[in-house]
Amino acid sequence: MTLGITPTILIVPGLRDHVAGHWQTLLEQTLPNAASVPPLEYDGLSCAARVAALDAALAKIDGPVILVAHSAGVMITVHWARQHDRKIHGALLAAPADLETPLPAGYPTFDALAVNGWHPIPRERLPFPSIVGASRNDPLGKFERVEAMAHDWGSRLVDLGEVGHLNPAAGFGEWPMATTLIRELL
Template identity: 75%
Template sequence: MSKISPTILMVPGLRDHVPEHWQTLLQAKLPKADSVPPLEIDKLSCAARVAALDKAVSAIEGPVILVAHSAGVMITVHWARRHARKIHGALLAAPPDFETPLPSGYPTLDALQKNGWLPCPRRPLPFPSIVAASRNDPLASYERVLGMAADWGSRVVDLGDVGHLNPASGFGPWPMAESLIHELV
């Protein structure tokens, strides 16, 4: 590994930056962290989200570790399919299952299809990755997440019953994120 410490790039989900979210809190805590900026238009467009991630990654010199949550995981796997920038590793937390109907208040399968999210990329990722999986995530069954992780070549960390690992599930700070990121360094 290079002696240059990696930049930690947060890849938030469709709700972008939530003040009490573990990603936002972690970014403020880490000395060398940044985040993909929120979109002003085309908020549900997979292509626009992937372009925003590519722009953020392209602005970073040196090694990068991606830290994605929820739809940010899907943004990351779509980006990896289209771009060749070397990534040092990725923490992929609470990936949603966009191939099955989501709960009320989330995009429908039809909306996800129209906005380029489907099918979900299932090829091995070209960088080391850790999938942090919840056993009771309302946005994806544990079994489906295990299947995605296997297809991506990711190591799985079983988080137990943590919901969607967001403020609505009782999470602000998530200290385990730092130790998982450290494993990727």
């Protein structure tokens, strides 16, 4: 950025919100210019409520913003981008959850996601630079589907290898590559 203005890093968590030990939670704690979309107190499965929460968090930030989204947070981000025109400096979209495909047990059902407005996944080109980090063995998003989404969004695809869903259950607390990819968006 020019003139010494550093973008605010806005964390967009997935449906499980803020998980202790998650790389997004740890990233927010280590970056001086980071904030997070707060957890919803009600309507947690509503896509519209999640998009409104992202928009409200953005409204509190003056200046440039880099979005850092994970899982369903990526879907919140792309739904938001389709509905709003605020300038965004860039976005890191990590391990997008393919909400158009039935998810494993323990996650919302396909029908519950449909009723709550998650379908279809927006496929329009994003109006800001973006990087999609895709896992080769993510149980919530097959690599080929995520690759196609990244292409449609105009995002640069980064093959992360076999990192599962890039969360604590897959062995990820800290994820140092996140800061490297964020720097690429500066």
